[in-house]
Amino acid sequence: MASPDVGDILEKSRELDRLRKEQEEVLTEINKMHKKLQATPEVVEKPGDNSLSKLKSLYIQAKELSENEVTVSNLLLNQLDAFLPSGPPGQQRRRIEGNDQKRKRMKNDSDISRPSHPRSQLEAWANLKGEQVAARVTDGDKDEWFVVKVTHFDRETREFEVLDEEPGDDEEGGVQRKYKLPMSCIIPFPKRNDSSSVPEFPPGRHVLAVYPGTTALYKATVVNTPRKRKSDEYLLEFDDDEEDGALPQRNVPLHKVVAWPEDRH
Structure with a gap:
Protein backbone atom coordinates (compact mmCIF):
# COMPACT_ATOMS: atom_id res chain seq x y z
CA MET A 1 0.00 0.00 0.00
CA LEU A 84 5.36 7.25 11.61
CA PRO A 85 7.77 4.39 12.47
CA SER A 86 6.49 1.35 14.33
CA GLY A 87 7.20 1.17 18.03
CA PRO A 88 7.59 3.91 20.62
CA PRO A 89 8.66 7.26 19.09
CA GLY A 90 12.31 7.73 18.32
CA GLN A 91 13.58 4.19 17.95
CA GLN A 92 12.64 0.97 16.19
CA ARG A 93 13.95 -0.96 19.15
CA ARG A 94 14.14 1.13 22.28
CA ARG A 95 16.49 -0.20 24.93
CA ILE A 96 15.20 -0.67 28.45
CA GLU A 97 17.68 1.28 30.50
CA GLY A 98 18.59 1.12 34.18
CA ASN A 99 21.68 1.28 36.35
CA ASP A 100 23.19 -1.61 38.27
CA GLN A 101 21.82 -0.34 41.59
CA LYS A 102 18.21 -0.31 40.35
CA ARG A 103 18.29 -3.43 38.18
CA LYS A 104 17.95 -6.69 40.10
CA ARG A 105 19.90 -9.64 38.84
CA MET A 106 17.67 -12.44 37.60
CA LYS A 107 18.27 -15.97 38.86
CA ASN A 108 19.86 -18.33 36.40
CA ASP A 109 17.44 -21.20 36.82
CA SER A 110 14.10 -19.81 37.98
CA ASP A 111 12.67 -17.76 35.13
CA ILE A 112 9.90 -20.22 34.25
CA SER A 113 7.60 -22.32 36.33
CA ARG A 114 9.50 -25.58 36.42
CA PRO A 115 9.06 -29.05 37.88
CA SER A 116 11.02 -29.68 41.09
CA HIS A 117 12.96 -32.57 39.55
CA PRO A 118 16.17 -31.26 37.87
CA ARG A 119 15.83 -33.63 34.92
CA SER A 120 12.26 -32.53 34.31
CA GLN A 121 13.40 -28.95 34.54
CA LEU A 122 15.99 -29.45 31.81
CA GLU A 123 13.38 -31.21 29.68
CA ALA A 124 11.13 -28.19 29.98
CA TRP A 125 13.90 -25.90 28.77
CA ALA A 126 14.87 -28.31 25.96
CA ASN A 127 11.25 -28.42 24.79
CA LEU A 128 11.49 -24.72 23.92
CA LYS A 129 13.41 -25.60 20.75
CA GLY A 130 11.60 -24.09 17.77
CA GLU A 131 9.55 -21.79 20.01
CA GLN A 132 9.59 -18.01 20.08
CA VAL A 133 10.71 -16.53 23.40
CA ALA A 134 11.61 -13.15 24.84
CA ALA A 135 15.39 -12.70 25.00
CA ARG A 136 17.49 -10.14 26.83
CA VAL A 137 20.68 -8.97 25.15
CA THR A 138 22.95 -6.78 27.23
CA ASP A 139 25.12 -4.04 25.77
CA GLY A 140 27.21 -2.47 28.50
CA ASP A 141 24.75 -1.39 31.21
CA LYS A 142 21.77 -1.39 28.86
CA ASP A 143 19.32 -4.19 28.18
CA GLU A 144 17.30 -4.81 25.04
CA TRP A 145 14.46 -7.32 24.86
CA PHE A 146 13.13 -8.77 21.61
CA VAL A 147 11.50 -11.87 20.18
CA VAL A 148 13.84 -14.68 19.07
CA LYS A 149 13.48 -18.30 18.02
CA VAL A 150 15.17 -21.03 20.08
CA THR A 151 17.37 -23.21 17.86
CA HIS A 152 19.20 -25.25 20.52
CA PHE A 153 19.53 -25.77 24.27
CA ASP A 154 22.82 -27.10 25.62
CA ARG A 155 22.11 -29.21 28.71
CA GLU A 156 25.76 -29.12 29.84
CA THR A 157 26.34 -25.35 29.69
CA ARG A 158 22.63 -24.57 30.14
CA GLU A 159 22.84 -22.03 27.35
CA PHE A 160 20.36 -21.27 24.62
CA GLU A 161 21.23 -20.71 21.00
CA VAL A 162 18.66 -18.33 19.53
CA LEU A 163 18.00 -16.62 16.21
CA ASP A 164 16.82 -13.05 15.79
CA GLU A 165 14.65 -13.66 12.72
CA GLU A 166 13.54 -10.07 12.18
CA PRO A 167 16.36 -7.69 13.16
CA GLY A 168 15.33 -4.05 13.43
CA ASP A 169 16.42 -1.16 11.27
CA ASP A 170 19.22 -0.48 13.73
CA GLU A 171 20.87 -3.80 12.92
CA GLU A 172 23.60 -3.51 10.28
CA GLY A 173 22.26 -4.69 6.95
CA GLY A 174 19.16 -6.16 8.61
CA VAL A 175 20.93 -9.55 8.78
CA GLN A 176 19.54 -12.26 11.05
CA ARG A 177 21.75 -12.63 14.10
CA LYS A 178 22.44 -15.57 16.38
CA TYR A 179 23.08 -15.36 20.11
CA LYS A 180 24.17 -17.68 22.89
CA LEU A 181 22.33 -16.73 26.06
CA PRO A 182 22.05 -18.16 29.59
CA MET A 183 18.67 -19.21 30.97
CA SER A 184 18.48 -15.95 32.95
CA CYS A 185 18.13 -14.06 29.66
CA ILE A 186 15.19 -16.09 28.34
CA ILE A 187 11.50 -15.74 29.18
CA PRO A 188 9.10 -18.19 27.49
CA PHE A 189 5.81 -16.80 26.20
CA PRO A 190 2.49 -18.29 27.34
CA LYS A 191 1.10 -20.99 25.06
CA ARG A 192 -1.36 -19.78 22.43
CA ASN A 193 -3.56 -22.86 22.78
CA ASP A 194 -3.56 -23.07 26.57
CA SER A 195 -4.77 -19.66 27.75
CA SER A 196 -6.63 -21.16 30.72
CA SER A 197 -3.35 -21.92 32.48
CA VAL A 198 -1.81 -18.50 31.80
CA PRO A 199 -1.55 -16.22 34.87
CA GLU A 200 -3.45 -12.97 34.40
CA PHE A 201 -1.72 -9.76 35.46
CA PRO A 202 -4.05 -7.33 37.24
CA PRO A 203 -4.59 -3.68 36.23
CA GLY A 204 -1.71 -1.50 37.37
CA ARG A 205 0.86 -4.31 37.15
CA HIS A 206 4.07 -3.70 35.20
CA VAL A 207 4.69 -6.25 32.45
CA LEU A 208 7.04 -6.86 29.54
CA ALA A 209 5.11 -6.94 26.26
CA VAL A 210 5.65 -7.03 22.52
CA TYR A 211 4.89 -3.59 21.07
CA PRO A 212 2.26 -3.90 18.28
CA GLY A 213 3.81 -4.13 14.82
CA THR A 214 7.33 -4.92 16.09
CA THR A 215 9.33 -7.81 17.52
CA ALA A 216 10.58 -5.70 20.42
CA LEU A 217 9.42 -5.88 24.03
CA TYR A 218 9.00 -2.88 26.30
CA LYS A 219 7.85 -2.12 29.80
CA ALA A 220 4.10 -1.52 29.99
CA THR A 221 1.34 -1.12 32.55
CA VAL A 222 -1.82 -3.22 32.47
CA VAL A 223 -4.97 -1.13 31.95
CA ASN A 224 -7.43 -3.98 31.47
CA THR A 225 -7.18 -7.77 31.40
CA PRO A 226 -8.32 -10.41 28.87
CA ARG A 227 -10.78 -11.90 31.36
CA LYS A 228 -12.51 -8.59 32.04
CA ARG A 229 -12.51 -7.71 28.33
CA LYS A 230 -13.76 -11.19 27.41
CA SER A 231 -11.03 -11.42 24.77
CA ASP A 232 -7.52 -12.79 24.36
CA GLU A 233 -5.87 -9.36 24.51
CA TYR A 234 -4.54 -7.08 27.21
CA LEU A 235 -5.08 -3.33 27.09
CA LEU A 236 -1.70 -1.78 27.91
CA GLU A 237 0.05 1.57 28.22
CA PHE A 238 3.70 1.41 27.15
CA ASP A 239 6.33 3.53 28.89
CA ASP A 240 7.81 6.30 26.73
CA ASP A 241 4.97 5.93 24.20
CA GLU A 242 3.58 9.41 24.75
CA GLU A 243 1.41 11.06 22.10
CA ASP A 244 0.09 14.61 22.58
CA GLY A 245 0.91 14.51 26.27
CA ALA A 246 -0.83 11.20 26.98
CA LEU A 247 -0.05 7.48 26.79
CA PRO A 248 -2.21 5.74 24.16
CA GLN A 249 -3.77 2.42 25.16
CA ARG A 250 -2.80 -0.49 22.93
CA ASN A 251 -4.10 -4.02 22.47
CA VAL A 252 -1.57 -6.85 22.89
CA PRO A 253 -2.36 -10.60 22.68
CA LEU A 254 -2.02 -12.33 26.04
CA HIS A 255 0.58 -14.75 24.64
CA LYS A 256 2.88 -11.77 23.97
CA VAL A 257 2.83 -10.51 27.57
CA VAL A 258 5.11 -11.79 30.36
CA ALA A 259 5.96 -10.71 33.90
CA TRP A 260 8.21 -7.69 34.30
CA PRO A 261 11.68 -9.25 34.91
CA GLU A 262 12.20 -7.67 38.32
CA ASP A 263 8.96 -9.30 39.51
CA ARG A 264 9.93 -12.81 38.45
CA HIS A 265 11.79 -13.81 41.60
Whole structure:
Protein backbone atom coordinates (compact mmCIF):
# COMPACT_ATOMS: atom_id res chain seq x y z
CA MET A 1 0.00 0.00 0.00
CA ALA A 2 1.48 3.34 -1.09
CA SER A 3 1.95 5.97 1.58
CA PRO A 4 -0.32 9.00 1.22
CA ASP A 5 1.27 12.37 0.53
CA VAL A 6 0.94 15.42 2.74
CA GLY A 7 -1.70 16.83 0.39
CA ASP A 8 -3.99 13.89 1.15
CA ILE A 9 -3.58 14.46 4.87
CA LEU A 10 -4.33 18.16 4.56
CA GLU A 11 -7.40 17.43 2.45
CA LYS A 12 -8.71 15.04 5.11
CA SER A 13 -8.02 17.68 7.77
CA ARG A 14 -10.05 20.25 5.84
CA GLU A 15 -12.88 17.76 5.41
CA LEU A 16 -12.83 17.10 9.15
CA ASP A 17 -13.07 20.84 9.85
CA ARG A 18 -16.01 21.15 7.46
CA LEU A 19 -17.88 18.28 9.12
CA ARG A 20 -17.37 19.79 12.56
CA LYS A 21 -18.61 23.21 11.45
CA GLU A 22 -21.71 21.60 9.94
CA GLN A 23 -22.28 19.72 13.18
CA GLU A 24 -22.07 22.99 15.13
CA GLU A 25 -24.66 24.56 12.84
CA VAL A 26 -27.03 21.61 13.21
CA LEU A 27 -26.59 21.57 17.00
CA THR A 28 -27.40 25.28 17.09
CA GLU A 29 -30.67 24.57 15.24
CA ILE A 30 -31.44 21.67 17.59
CA ASN A 31 -30.93 23.92 20.61
CA LYS A 32 -33.25 26.54 19.11
CA MET A 33 -35.92 23.87 18.63
CA HIS A 34 -35.45 22.68 22.20
CA LYS A 35 -35.95 26.21 23.58
CA LYS A 36 -39.03 26.72 21.42
CA LEU A 37 -40.64 23.47 22.56
CA GLN A 38 -39.76 24.13 26.21
CA ALA A 39 -41.28 27.62 26.03
CA THR A 40 -44.42 26.65 24.10
CA PRO A 41 -44.94 22.87 24.31
CA GLU A 42 -48.56 23.26 23.22
CA VAL A 43 -47.41 24.23 19.70
CA VAL A 44 -46.97 20.55 18.74
CA GLU A 45 -50.70 20.01 19.23
CA LYS A 46 -51.64 22.61 16.67
CA PRO A 47 -52.77 21.31 13.27
CA GLY A 48 -50.07 21.46 10.62
CA ASP A 49 -47.20 21.96 13.10
CA ASN A 50 -44.07 20.12 12.01
CA SER A 51 -41.79 20.95 14.94
CA LEU A 52 -41.24 17.34 15.96
CA SER A 53 -40.63 16.22 12.36
CA LYS A 54 -38.07 18.99 11.92
CA LEU A 55 -36.38 18.05 15.21
CA LYS A 56 -36.18 14.42 14.13
CA SER A 57 -34.65 15.47 10.80
CA LEU A 58 -32.03 17.54 12.62
CA TYR A 59 -31.12 14.62 14.87
CA ILE A 60 -30.73 12.33 11.85
CA GLN A 61 -28.51 14.91 10.17
CA ALA A 62 -26.40 15.29 13.34
CA LYS A 63 -26.00 11.51 13.58
CA GLU A 64 -24.86 11.22 9.95
CA LEU A 65 -22.36 14.05 10.38
CA SER A 66 -21.00 12.43 13.55
CA GLU A 67 -20.56 9.07 11.80
CA ASN A 68 -18.83 10.78 8.86
CA GLU A 69 -16.51 12.54 11.30
CA VAL A 70 -15.52 9.19 12.82
CA THR A 71 -14.85 7.73 9.36
CA VAL A 72 -12.72 10.67 8.24
CA SER A 73 -10.88 10.74 11.59
CA ASN A 74 -9.95 7.06 11.21
CA LEU A 75 -8.74 7.63 7.65
CA LEU A 76 -6.66 10.57 8.82
CA LEU A 77 -5.15 8.51 11.65
CA ASN A 78 -4.24 5.73 9.21
CA GLN A 79 -2.57 8.25 6.89
CA LEU A 80 -0.59 9.74 9.78
CA ASP A 81 0.44 6.25 10.94
CA ALA A 82 1.91 5.63 7.48
CA PHE A 83 4.41 8.43 8.13
CA LEU A 84 5.36 7.25 11.61
CA PRO A 85 7.77 4.39 12.47
CA SER A 86 6.49 1.35 14.33
CA GLY A 87 7.20 1.17 18.03
CA PRO A 88 7.59 3.91 20.62
CA PRO A 89 8.66 7.26 19.09
CA GLY A 90 12.31 7.73 18.32
CA GLN A 91 13.58 4.19 17.95
CA GLN A 92 12.64 0.97 16.19
CA ARG A 93 13.95 -0.96 19.15
CA ARG A 94 14.14 1.13 22.28
CA ARG A 95 16.49 -0.20 24.93
CA ILE A 96 15.20 -0.67 28.45
CA GLU A 97 17.68 1.28 30.50
CA GLY A 98 18.59 1.12 34.18
CA ASN A 99 21.68 1.28 36.35
CA ASP A 100 23.19 -1.61 38.27
CA GLN A 101 21.82 -0.34 41.59
CA LYS A 102 18.21 -0.31 40.35
CA ARG A 103 18.29 -3.43 38.18
CA LYS A 104 17.95 -6.69 40.10
CA ARG A 105 19.90 -9.64 38.84
CA MET A 106 17.67 -12.44 37.60
CA LYS A 107 18.27 -15.97 38.86
CA ASN A 108 19.86 -18.33 36.40
CA ASP A 109 17.44 -21.20 36.82
CA SER A 110 14.10 -19.81 37.98
CA ASP A 111 12.67 -17.76 35.13
CA ILE A 112 9.90 -20.22 34.25
CA SER A 113 7.60 -22.32 36.33
CA ARG A 114 9.50 -25.58 36.42
CA PRO A 115 9.06 -29.05 37.88
CA SER A 116 11.02 -29.68 41.09
CA HIS A 117 12.96 -32.57 39.55
CA PRO A 118 16.17 -31.26 37.87
CA ARG A 119 15.83 -33.63 34.92
CA SER A 120 12.26 -32.53 34.31
CA GLN A 121 13.40 -28.95 34.54
CA LEU A 122 15.99 -29.45 31.81
CA GLU A 123 13.38 -31.21 29.68
CA ALA A 124 11.13 -28.19 29.98
CA TRP A 125 13.90 -25.90 28.77
CA ALA A 126 14.87 -28.31 25.96
CA ASN A 127 11.25 -28.42 24.79
CA LEU A 128 11.49 -24.72 23.92
CA LYS A 129 13.41 -25.60 20.75
CA GLY A 130 11.60 -24.09 17.77
CA GLU A 131 9.55 -21.79 20.01
CA GLN A 132 9.59 -18.01 20.08
CA VAL A 133 10.71 -16.53 23.40
CA ALA A 134 11.61 -13.15 24.84
CA ALA A 135 15.39 -12.70 25.00
CA ARG A 136 17.49 -10.14 26.83
CA VAL A 137 20.68 -8.97 25.15
CA THR A 138 22.95 -6.78 27.23
CA ASP A 139 25.12 -4.04 25.77
CA GLY A 140 27.21 -2.47 28.50
CA ASP A 141 24.75 -1.39 31.21
CA LYS A 142 21.77 -1.39 28.86
CA ASP A 143 19.32 -4.19 28.18
CA GLU A 144 17.30 -4.81 25.04
CA TRP A 145 14.46 -7.32 24.86
CA PHE A 146 13.13 -8.77 21.61
CA VAL A 147 11.50 -11.87 20.18
CA VAL A 148 13.84 -14.68 19.07
CA LYS A 149 13.48 -18.30 18.02
CA VAL A 150 15.17 -21.03 20.08
CA THR A 151 17.37 -23.21 17.86
CA HIS A 152 19.20 -25.25 20.52
CA PHE A 153 19.53 -25.77 24.27
CA ASP A 154 22.82 -27.10 25.62
CA ARG A 155 22.11 -29.21 28.71
CA GLU A 156 25.76 -29.12 29.84
CA THR A 157 26.34 -25.35 29.69
CA ARG A 158 22.63 -24.57 30.14
CA GLU A 159 22.84 -22.03 27.35
CA PHE A 160 20.36 -21.27 24.62
CA GLU A 161 21.23 -20.71 21.00
CA VAL A 162 18.66 -18.33 19.53
CA LEU A 163 18.00 -16.62 16.21
CA ASP A 164 16.82 -13.05 15.79
CA GLU A 165 14.65 -13.66 12.72
CA GLU A 166 13.54 -10.07 12.18
CA PRO A 167 16.36 -7.69 13.16
CA GLY A 168 15.33 -4.05 13.43
CA ASP A 169 16.42 -1.16 11.27
CA ASP A 170 19.22 -0.48 13.73
CA GLU A 171 20.87 -3.80 12.92
CA GLU A 172 23.60 -3.51 10.28
CA GLY A 173 22.26 -4.69 6.95
CA GLY A 174 19.16 -6.16 8.61
CA VAL A 175 20.93 -9.55 8.78
CA GLN A 176 19.54 -12.26 11.05
CA ARG A 177 21.75 -12.63 14.10
CA LYS A 178 22.44 -15.57 16.38
CA TYR A 179 23.08 -15.36 20.11
CA LYS A 180 24.17 -17.68 22.89
CA LEU A 181 22.33 -16.73 26.06
CA PRO A 182 22.05 -18.16 29.59
CA MET A 183 18.67 -19.21 30.97
CA SER A 184 18.48 -15.95 32.95
CA CYS A 185 18.13 -14.06 29.66
CA ILE A 186 15.19 -16.09 28.34
CA ILE A 187 11.50 -15.74 29.18
CA PRO A 188 9.10 -18.19 27.49
CA PHE A 189 5.81 -16.80 26.20
CA PRO A 190 2.49 -18.29 27.34
CA LYS A 191 1.10 -20.99 25.06
CA ARG A 192 -1.36 -19.78 22.43
CA ASN A 193 -3.56 -22.86 22.78
CA ASP A 194 -3.56 -23.07 26.57
CA SER A 195 -4.77 -19.66 27.75
CA SER A 196 -6.63 -21.16 30.72
CA SER A 197 -3.35 -21.92 32.48
CA VAL A 198 -1.81 -18.50 31.80
CA PRO A 199 -1.55 -16.22 34.87
CA GLU A 200 -3.45 -12.97 34.40
CA PHE A 201 -1.72 -9.76 35.46
CA PRO A 202 -4.05 -7.33 37.24
CA PRO A 203 -4.59 -3.68 36.23
CA GLY A 204 -1.71 -1.50 37.37
CA ARG A 205 0.86 -4.31 37.15
CA HIS A 206 4.07 -3.70 35.20
CA VAL A 207 4.69 -6.25 32.45
CA LEU A 208 7.04 -6.86 29.54
CA ALA A 209 5.11 -6.94 26.26
CA VAL A 210 5.65 -7.03 22.52
CA TYR A 211 4.89 -3.59 21.07
CA PRO A 212 2.26 -3.90 18.28
CA GLY A 213 3.81 -4.13 14.82
CA THR A 214 7.33 -4.92 16.09
CA THR A 215 9.33 -7.81 17.52
CA ALA A 216 10.58 -5.70 20.42
CA LEU A 217 9.42 -5.88 24.03
CA TYR A 218 9.00 -2.88 26.30
CA LYS A 219 7.85 -2.12 29.80
CA ALA A 220 4.10 -1.52 29.99
CA THR A 221 1.34 -1.12 32.55
CA VAL A 222 -1.82 -3.22 32.47
CA VAL A 223 -4.97 -1.13 31.95
CA ASN A 224 -7.43 -3.98 31.47
CA THR A 225 -7.18 -7.77 31.40
CA PRO A 226 -8.32 -10.41 28.87
CA ARG A 227 -10.78 -11.90 31.36
CA LYS A 228 -12.51 -8.59 32.04
CA ARG A 229 -12.51 -7.71 28.33
CA LYS A 230 -13.76 -11.19 27.41
CA SER A 231 -11.03 -11.42 24.77
CA ASP A 232 -7.52 -12.79 24.36
CA GLU A 233 -5.87 -9.36 24.51
CA TYR A 234 -4.54 -7.08 27.21
CA LEU A 235 -5.08 -3.33 27.09
CA LEU A 236 -1.70 -1.78 27.91
CA GLU A 237 0.05 1.57 28.22
CA PHE A 238 3.70 1.41 27.15
CA ASP A 239 6.33 3.53 28.89
CA ASP A 240 7.81 6.30 26.73
CA ASP A 241 4.97 5.93 24.20
CA GLU A 242 3.58 9.41 24.75
CA GLU A 243 1.41 11.06 22.10
CA ASP A 244 0.09 14.61 22.58
CA GLY A 245 0.91 14.51 26.27
CA ALA A 246 -0.83 11.20 26.98
CA LEU A 247 -0.05 7.48 26.79
CA PRO A 248 -2.21 5.74 24.16
CA GLN A 249 -3.77 2.42 25.16
CA ARG A 250 -2.80 -0.49 22.93
CA ASN A 251 -4.10 -4.02 22.47
CA VAL A 252 -1.57 -6.85 22.89
CA PRO A 253 -2.36 -10.60 22.68
CA LEU A 254 -2.02 -12.33 26.04
CA HIS A 255 0.58 -14.75 24.64
CA LYS A 256 2.88 -11.77 23.97
CA VAL A 257 2.83 -10.51 27.57
CA VAL A 258 5.11 -11.79 30.36
CA ALA A 259 5.96 -10.71 33.90
CA TRP A 260 8.21 -7.69 34.30
CA PRO A 261 11.68 -9.25 34.91
CA GLU A 262 12.20 -7.67 38.32
CA ASP A 263 8.96 -9.30 39.51
CA ARG A 264 9.93 -12.81 38.45
CA HIS A 265 11.79 -13.81 41.60
